[in-house]
Amino acid sequence: MAVVEGVGAGAGEHGEQGEQGEEVTLFVARRVDSGYEESFEAWARGILGAAAAHPGNLGTGLLRPAGAGDPWHLLLHFRDAEAFRAWQSSPARAACFARVDGHHVEVARRELHGMEGWFATTPTGARRTPPARWKMAVASTVAIAPLTLTVNLLLAPHLAGLPVAVRTLLLAPLISILMTYLALPAVTRLLRRWLFPA
Template identity: 80%
Template sequence: MAVLEGLESAAGDEVTLFVARRVDPGHEDAFETWARGILGAAADHPGNLGTGLLRPAEPGAPWHLLLHFRDADSFGAWQGSPARAACFARVDGHHVEVARRELHGMEGWFATTATGARRTPPARWKMAVASTVAIAPLTITANLLVTPHLAGLPVVLRSLLLAPVISSLMTYLGLPAVTRLLRRWLFPA
């Protein structure tokens, strides 16, 4: 799969890179060592927001690497970095890239849902609507149930306590539920 083309992104959009690599049988341990090395180097790179490694679902299926960067400039700097080049200089020839998908902004968030992972990201305005549908009930519920217990705290501290709760609920509950509910609209056939 080629890099998605035609995606217009603002300079400040986050960039998420999914890479699938097929590993020759018997070389899985060596590949995992290499993958952890390149992901560790990426994690130390300025602007990196996280990395991940997914083992294959079945023998012979590809391994998946995930790299998430603050913006296109950070991602571009990583792509041209000596640290990345050094990691690729250590490739042993027993694994090869079979797919690559670069996502910008909220596209990366939608791609992490089961439905979104198999499809082209929806239009940005659809992502904004779906995110609002997911965030609104979480925010209302937090304001009704949690905020009254935090009323004595300064606004900034209250916000810092609520943000990870709402973000976690959005990531693991809200967005997957809304993506399933609106899948035909978000990802038309």
């Protein structure tokens, strides 16, 4: 697993590179001074909004602290290492960090490549070590097999008159969205004890 841990604003900035074409998920933990939570949240939503508008970004998230004094977590998901590197050196990101008010600081950073990012957080947002790759492959198969079968049974017959390329362009995003937001979270919950043994 390609993981980068860092402390401080510049630590682990570029990290290790995963395989060519692998998705990159970045988790950043920032500790916020008491009383400045509202201004930090506004800053965090600003930088996440800028990241979401960056080419190659696949999604962002902001996880609130689990308890008093715990850090906030920012999640950024990119299509590949090239898109991630472009964001890291972008003027939009630099402009966001130019507005840091000094009341929050980066305390940890993790960079996950490929499918590891899908399994890196619990439903409540707590971070965890991803399972072995073969377990991720099994869980993904369990999630995608019935999903693909259902889509093909219900939708494919209605699209039979379309060219194969057009059908693929219509069905692939649908399957991807259902996989990310429905099937994979459900399977991860179902197989939690097997994926993440105590």
